[in-house]
Amino acid sequence: DIQMTQSPSTLSASVGDRVTITCRASQSISSWLAWYQQKPGKAPKLLIYKASSLESGVPSRFSGSGSGTEFTLTISSLQPDDFATYYCQQYNSYFLWTFGQGTKVEIK
Amino acid sequence: EVQLVQSGAEVKKPGESLRISCKGSGYSFTSYWISWVRQMPGKGLEWMGRIDPSDSYTNYSPSFQGHVTISADKSISTAYLQWSSLKASDTAMYYCAIGGERCTSCFRYWGQGTLVTVSS
Numbered sequence: 001d002i003q004m005t006q007s008p009s010t011l012s013a014s015v016g017d018r019v020t021i022t023c024r025a026s027q028s029i030s031s032w033l034a035w036y037q038q039k040p041g042k043a044p045k046l047l048i049y050k051a052s053s054l055e056s057g058v059p060s061r062f063s064g065s066g067s068g069t070e071f072t073l074t075i076s077s078l079q080p081d082d083f084a085t086y087y088c089q090q091y092n093s094y095f096l097w098t099f100g101q102g103t104k105v106e107i108k
Numbered sequence: 109e110v111q112l113v114q115s116g117a118e119v120k121k122p123g124e125s126l127r128i129s130c131k132g133s134g135y136s137f138t139s140y141w142i143s144w145v146r147q148m149p150g151k152g153l154e155w156m157g158r159i160d161p162s163d164s165y166t167n168y169s170p171s172f173q174g175h176v177t178i179s180a181d182k183s184i185s186t187a188y189l190q191w192s193s194l195k196a197s198d199t200a201m202y203y204c205a206i207g208g209e210r211c212t213s214c215f216r217y218w219g220q221g222t223l224v225t226v227s228s
Binding site: 001032034036038043044045046049050053055087089091095096097098099100101102 | 143152153154155158167169170203205210211213214215216218219220221
């Protein structure tokens with residue numbers, strides 16, 4: 001299986017901060033990576049697909065980059081609504097899709 | 109509007125069987141694979157497996173192969189996740205999810221989740 005490792009596991013930040021979350025794959029996944037946001041008690045929400053494609057309706061302060069084994073999710077200016085847990089997901093393997101362990105973005 | 113509506117919360121005893129459901133609407137049910145995702149209390153997301161509703165072909169994560177069964181009935185636009193003998197460790201929230209245009213293997217639409225509690 002392809003393992004996905006996110007860092008950090010927890011991030012403390014303030015409103016207005018630029019935030020970067022990293023996701024590393026145990027082998028190359030080309031650009032087959034998605035990012036999700038999950039708030040407590042809610043289903044995850046797709047933010048980014050194919051590493052850098054912004055999902056419709058998602059604010060432009062969210063961006064994704066990377067290819068191969070290293071990827072980043074950046075929030076350019078953190079807003080109160082952005083405090084949540086973020087997950088990456090690879091979908092390169094033939095029906096062996098995996099998520100990262102998650103990064104919780106907390107209020108500093 | 110695409111919607112995935114899941115069945116309600118369940119409380120079961122170890123050893124009991126269970127089937128939970130996910131009904132799709134607002135799209136052609138056979139157009140997108142349906143996946144199931146587990147989230148244990150306080151933990152992350154785990155992809156369990158998927159089904160192609162057009163032919164009911166399934167794939168499972170090795171972690172879940174043999175422990176659960178995924179099925180679908182396209183005549184009523186519903187997918188299922190089934191256990192034959194529950195364990196306490198099956199206590200979790202379970203989500204169904206589908207992709208969409210340009211995102212066939214990622215998850216654009218999610219059900220609201222079904223909480224399964226297994227306790228003696």
